[in-house]
Amino acid sequence: MHGLWANLFKGSGPKEDTRKLLQHTKIFARLSNRELDSIDRIMYRRYYEAGETVFQQGDPGIGMYIIQFGNISIVQMPAEHELAELHAGDFFGEIALLNETPRSAAAVAKTDCTLLCVSQPDLLGLFKRNPKLAYKVLLPLSQITGQRVIQLDHDVLTLHQRIEALSAQADRTEAEGVSGG
Amino acid sequence: MQQNTSWGRIAVFLLIGFSIMFMLYQLSDILKLVVISALLAYLFDPFATSLEAYGFSRLMATLAIFAACTVVLGLLSFFVVPIAIQQFGMLKTGELIQQIDLLVADLQMRLEGPLSSIGVQDLDLKSSFQSNVTGFLNDSINYFPSLLSTIGNLVLIPFLMFFFIKDARTMKKGFIDIVPNRYFEFSLNVLQKMDAQLGNYLRGQFLVAAIIGSLATLILWFLNVDFFMVIGPLAGLANMIPYVGPVAGGLLAIIVSVVTTGSFETIPGIVIAFALIQTLDNTLLQPLILSRNVELHPMLILLAILVGGKLFGVVGLLLAVPFTAIVKVIVVETFINLRRYHI
Numbered sequence: 001m002h003g004l005w006a007n008l009f010k011g012s013g014p015k016e017d018t019r020k021l022l023q024h025t026k027i028f029a030r031l032s033n034r035e036l037d038s039i040d041r042i043m044y045r046r047y048y049e050a051g052e053t054v055f056q057q058g059d060p061g062i063g064m065y066i067i068q069f070g071n072i073s074i075v076q077m078p079a080e081h082e083l084a085e086l087h088a089g090d091f092f093g094e095i096a097l098l099n100e101t102p103r104s105a106a107a108v109a110k111t112d113c114t115l116l117c118v119s120q121p122d123l124l125g126l127f128k129r130n131p132k133l134a135y136k137v138l139l140p141l142s143q144i145t146g147q148r149v150i151q152l153d154h155d156v157l158t159l160h161q162r163i164e165a166l167s168a169q170a171d172r173t174e175a176e177g178v179s180g181g
Numbered sequence: 182m183q184q185n186t187s188w189g190r191i192a193v194f195l196l197i198g199f200s201i202m203f204m205l206y207q208l209s210d211i212l213k214l215v216v217i218s219a220l221l222a223y224l225f226d227p228f229a230t231s232l233e234a235y236g237f238s239r240l241m242a243t244l245a246i247f248a249a250c251t252v253v254l255g256l257l258s259f260f261v262v263p264i265a266i267q268q269f270g271m272l273k274t275g276e277l278i279q280q281i282d283l284l285v286a287d288l289q290m291r292l293e294g295p296l297s298s299i300g301v302q303d304l305d306l307k308s309s310f311q312s313n314v315t316g317f318l319n320d321s322i323n324y325f326p327s328l329l330s331t332i333g334n335l336v337l338i339p340f341l342m343f344f345f346i347k348d349a350r351t352m353k354k355g356f357i358d359i360v361p362n363r364y365f366e367f368s369l370n371v372l373q374k375m376d377a378q379l380g381n382y383l384r385g386q387f388l389v390a391a392i393i394g395s396l397a398t399l400i401l402w403f404l405n406v407d408f409f410m411v412i413g414p415l416a417g418l419a420n421m422i423p424y425v426g427p428v429a430g431g432l433l434a435i436i437v438s439v440v441t442t443g444s445f446e447t448i449p450g451i452v453i454a455f456a457l458i459q460t461l462d463n464t465l466l467q468p469l470i471l472s473r474n475v476e477l478h479p480m481l482i483l484l485a486i487l488v489g490g491k492l493f494g495v496v497g498l499l500l501a502v503p504f505t506a507i508v509k510v511i512v513v514e515t516f517i518n519l520r521r522y523h524i
Contacts (some may be wrong), residue, residue, distance in 0.1 A: 042350075044357055046365060055366055060521050062373070064367045119366075122375040129233040 018068075018116070020041075025066055025091055026144060030136045038130060040180025044124040046115045054107035054115065061103050063119035070113030075106045090145065096120055097141060213496050218338045220503070224384055229346055234452030245346040247339070369521045374514045375507075378475060383503055385470040386421055393420040393462060397430065400454040406434055407441040416455075420462065421499050423482050427462075431455035475506045 014108045022028045022036050031039065034153055045068075048054060054065065057077040065072075086092055094103060097120050127134040225246050232242035345352075353372065360368045394417015401409035416430030431451065438447040477485075482502060489501030518524075 042354075044354065044365070046362060052362060056523065058524070059366065060370060060518075062369045078248060119369050119373075121369070121376075125230070129230055133236065140308075 020069055021066060021089065021116070024089055026171060027091070027137060027140050030140065031133070035130070035133055035136070038126060038133070040116065042118065042126055044117040044119070044166055045116055048109040048113040048115065050109055050111050052109045054109060055093070055103050057104065058102045059104040060100050061093060062100065062121075063117050063123075064094040064097050065107070066091045066118075068114040068116055071110040072113060072115075073110045074109045075108055077106055094141060094144065098145065109154065150174040183418050213493060214337050215341060216504075217496070219340035220383065220500075221338070221346050222342045222349065223380070224387055225342075226344055226349060227380075227384070239347055243343060243494065246346065247343065269323070292332065367518050371514045371518050372510075372524075374518070375510050378510050379507060382506055384473045386503055388470055389466050390417045391423050392466060393417045393458060396458050396461075397455070400458070401434060401451075404447055404448060404450045404454065406438045406451065411436060418499055422486055423501060423502060424479075425486060427455065427459050430464060475510060477502065477505060477509065481505060
């Protein structure tokens with residue numbers, strides 16, 4: 001009977017380190033302690049061994065991950081080209097919080113890892129129960145997504161300029177070859 | 182090779198399915214309570230979520246739902262239940278059966294004269310009627326002790342329901358926590374898709390049943406049909422059984438009305454009333470309330486009703502279609518997502 005009452009009125013306060021980790025994650029940086037607790041309650045804590053795949057490229061995205069311990073490698077398939085190495089405190093897969101797009105790359109554990117996963121359905125459910133939380137989370141998420149788009153534009157432009165420069169250099173080399181021949 | 186794998190997978194699924202069915206059959210009494218509690222909790226879940234949006238904790242939201250249910254049940258037990266109990270009591274004491282006997286004897290006397298002139302002798306309608314209709318009525322009334330004993334056990338149902346509502350998310354999280362990493366995102370996805378499809382469907386089914394039951398009760402009361410407090414709610418519940426339910430509800434009302442009044446005058450009224458209710462159900466309630474997400478083949482529905490009735494009696498009949506919908510969504514979403522996740 002004691003167990004029953006204990007279950008009925010038990011609290012579920014988050015671990016302090018989880019709260020700190022969330023506060024250092026851009027998306028959740030604006031939240032109060034109470035709001036961080038509500039995020040903590042919907043998170044899944046997952047443990048991965050070195051070499052284990054978190055998700056495959058092309059899988060439907062269901063949520064984002066925050067690295068609590070360990071390193072994660074973001075890998076572009078099929079070339080297995082490493083796009084980035086992420087460490088404790090970093091997060092990845094956040095686009096899946098906006099919509100269920102296929103994962104643009106695979107995520108593989110480089111070392112033994114502890115990851116915290118926030119899934120889109122659970123987060124939307126939380127927004128339903130606490131609408132104020134929605135803009136506090138969605139605004140930074142949109143800003144991050146916007147920054148990524150600007151960065152991508154910049155990268156595309158840089159690549160385009162490099163291609164043009166290389167193309168011009170190839171033309172010059174060819175012209176010199178013809179005049180030299 | 183690919184072909185073999187898929188056949189092997191189907192065989193494994195079937196084996197698991199049959200094992201689960203067998204286990205459920207063995208635990209049918211306990212399972213009924215758990216399933217009913219879980220379904221009721223699932224129906225009330227959106228109310229708890231809405232209350233949480235107003236700042237209630239999950240525990241307070243659950244307690245508020247229980248308080249509201251207690252008030253509603255209290256009002257019902259004050260105004261409605263005494264009538265229903267009295268009508269059930271009359272059914273149980275066999276007054277109805279005696280009235281059937283009298284009616285059949287009267288019918289036989291009237292028929293024997295004209296029929297003897299064309300050579301038909303010794304109708305003995307009474308014994309054939311007793312073996313059929315009376316037997317049927319006895320059976321259907323005797324189902325109620327089992328239904329009532331379930332309701333008697335209902336101390337357990339609110340208890341289970343309370344924790345299903347309060348701890349629904351914790352239970353889901355607990356389940357996901359034990360899923361291996363390889364199936365983690367897949368399981369989250371399947372659960373979310375199931376909830377999206379089944380939530381509206383199941384809540385819609387029960388809402389339609391409640392509306393039909395209330396309408397049928399009101400109309401039967403208006404038509405002065407005895408036992409309206411029993412037949413009305415029964416017609417509502419029976420409406421959850423496709424094809425068979427609506428007809429059974431109407432037929433029961435007709436039989437009871439004829440037997441208790443001894444005349445056929447109320448039949449047109451009851452037929453028109455039930456036809457109108459069905460029209461309303463098919464043209465307005467079903468399209469408005471029931472989601473089109475879960476489509477079940479008529480043959481599958483009939484098979485489910487037969488199996489449900491055979492294994493779990495009246496409760497099985499009522500829950501056959503929702504349960505089939507649940508299984509269908511689980512199977513379909515599992516297969517779709519197995520492909521999407523390349524598992």
